[in-house]
Amino acid sequence: MLYDLIVIGGGPTGMMAAGRAGERGARVLLVERNPRLGAKLTITGKGRCNITNAEPDIRKFIAHYGQNGKFLFSAMSRFDNENTREFFEGRGVKTKVERGQRVFPESDQARDINDALLDYLRESKVIIKTKATVAEVVSKNKRIEKIILSNGEGLQAKNYLIATGGQSYPGTGSKGDAYQWLRQMDHKIIPIRPALAPIILKEDWIDELEGLSLKNVEISLWQNGKKVESRFGEALFTHEGMSGPVILDMSKRAGELVAQGAVTLVIDFKPALGEKILDERLQKDFTAQSNKMFKNILDWLLPKKMIPMMVRISGIAGEKKVHTMTRAERQKLLKLLKSFPLEIKAVAGFETAIVTAGGVDLREVDPKTMKSRIIDNLFLAGEILNLDGPTGGFNLQVCWSTGFVAGESI
Ligand SMILES: Cc1cc2nc3c(=O)[nH]c(=O)nc-3n(C[C@H](O)[C@H](O)[C@H](O)COP(=O)(O)OP(=O)(O)OC[C@H]3O[C@@H](n4cnc5c(N)ncnc54)[C@H](O)[C@@H]3O)c2cc1C
Incomplete structure (x- = not known):
């Protein structure tokens, strides 16, 4: 098999996970429907990208997500808001803290965050396939066998990560395709609804x-x-x-x-x-x-x-x-x-909502690895999960933490 991992979705979650897996030596293919990666990421925070929140108390941080926040304890103990800042600072993107502990790149350019992730993918030797829309996920006996692109091409790997985000701002490529694949694979999807709208x-x-x-x-x-x-x-x-x-x-x-x-x-x-x-x-x-x-x-x-x-x-x-x-x-x-x-x-509605509430039932995902408890070779991370926070950098931190942990586990 050519790849250890196929990541579906080139948003912040997919890029972090692919980079981390590649850095650890995995052969990774990242598949994205858009011509470029991070279409949504580059418009976050009105183009300034509020990458995380500097709240130092992890319990207080997690309380912002309500009941579901406790799912993040494990992932954040491995990669928290401080690690997020270190990660980007280490790649030459200086950060600053604004009112409400909101962390932004000092340059006020979301593009700098995206570029840092693209560098990470390059360093980690991740193969990137853009203009590639996954149309179907074929599974058998609780394993994914392959994915099929809209042009009919089939792709195989040992493991798969679904990082397709939610269904909000569909113009950026996050159209909610994966909910249907996951239901077909017997995953429970908590009803989705627009949030931060x-x-x-x-x-x-x-x-x-x-x-x-x-x-x-x-x-x-x-x-x-x-x-x-x-x-x-x-x-x-x-x-x-x-x-x-x-x-x-x-x-x-x-x-x-x-x-x-x-x-x-x-x-x-x-x-x-x-x-x-x-x-x-x-x-x-x-x-x-x-x-x-x-x-x-x-x-x-x-x-x-x-x-x-x-x-x-x-x-x-x-x-x-x-x-x-x-x-x-x-x-x-x-x-x-x-x-x-x-x-x-x-x-x-979803057209202008910042995030999607609802998504993959967290009871069906191992919080230590982001591995599906239903499908053997499937991992899930980012906004696809039933986890959403308020404004202030909390939603991207879900991507960094769960993406990092998924990439490392694979
Ligand atoms: C206008 C706006 C501003 C925001 N500002 C902030 C902010 O400042 N701070 C913050 O914390 N959060 C912010 N958010 C929320 C944050 O952007 C999201 O939570 C985050 O992007 C989710 O990341 P993700 O990687 O899980 O999914 P996404 O970023 O949605 O990426 C998923 C990727 O998967 C691809 N994809 C989907 N389906 C397929 C398929 N079938 N085949 C191939 N590829 C596919 C999509 O094209 C997309 O590129 C903002 C959101 C919006 C809309």
């Missing part, structure tokens, strides 16, 4: 705010008059709703709530100021600038692009002189600054 809003004027980013805001989800969840941080308006870290991290919960009924998304533009203090500041400001028009006194309170919208929604004439404003009008403004309501229409 933008939220679509009902307000028909929302496109006017497209591109506006909000910093240091608190956003909460409300249903039946009750606050269900809230988060502090950054968000962004899109042409049909909102995205950005706070929104993405709440999207899973928002999806569950939408399935039960109406959900309101409420923005607090001034979370650091309580209502009373903010009202006192408004009064002071109104007195100091009493001859100004209402629309011209909002600069210190809101981003520029938000002001016309706030004026419109408040129902207070923008040209109104501040000294003529009533207490009720000031209270209205105060209320909108502290709880600006938007109605959720839906959570976006």
Whole structure:
């Protein structure tokens, strides 16, 4: 047999695994449907690639994945977030830590991360076959016999790693092909759903705010008059709703709530100021600038692009002189600054979701080796697994840790 291992999928997981297996002396073939490797990786973190999170406490790190996180203990004890940084630094990619412990390449270029992995594959003598879509996985007696490409070509190896990712952002090649192969091989797939997805809003004027980013805001989800969840941080308006870290991290919960009924998304533009203090500041400001028009006194309170919208929604004439404003009008403004309501229409689907929740049932994968407990010569790693984390570098760390362990075990 020509190969010890065929890796299906040239994303971060497949590249890390193939590189590690090759480095350990295995003869490895990496098969990728796209003309180049790492199509999704190069657009991560808005092209900057948030490679991992610098949280030093492994338990806290793992808690970010919820219940399923404990599956990662073993893999992370072999290759953790610190090892990720060392790996890339060792290949000449300096890294830096930003707010929320997010780790990025110092160059802000995801391409540098991809290039480092390509170097690793070269050093490890991995054979790369691009423009090669796996159409079928042929198995018999709990072993994979061969894979068949869409052009009919059959390929064989002693072992196989499925690293085809999830089903989100299918334009990058991750179309979810492997779920069907795995079901046919008697693997259980936990139902997949989009996670870390933008939220679509009902307000028909929302496109006017497209591109506006909000910093240091608190956003909460409300249903039946009750606050269900809230988060502090950054968000962004899109042409049909909102995205950005706070929104993405709440999207899973928002999806569950939408399935039960109406959900309101409420923005607090001034979370650091309580209502009373903010009202006192408004009064002071109104007195100091009493001859100004209402629309011209909002600069210190809101981003520029938000002001016309706030004026419109408040129902207070923008040209109104501040000294003529009533207490009720000031209270209205105060209320909108502290709880600006938007109605959720839906959570976006796989097309724009950052990750796929659900996937291969973790009970059917050995966490020490990433070997399938169902198929003898099959390994599984990365986003194909039923493991997803919040924004902040947690999803790529799954790829590095599980990819490394799979490559080493093979
Ligand atoms: C816009 C965006 C931004 C993101 N930003 C971040 C971030 O900053 N930090 C972070 O931690 N995570 C981020 N993520 C998530 C992260 O990119 C994924 O979790 C990660 O890429 C999953 O890696 P993977 O190797 O398991 O799968 P993928 O990256 O999806 O790679 C799978 C590969 O398999 C190939 N493939 C699939 N089917 C076949 C087939 N039948 N035959 C041959 N090849 C096949 C695909 O073409 C693809 O190249 C982001 C995701 C998106 C979409």
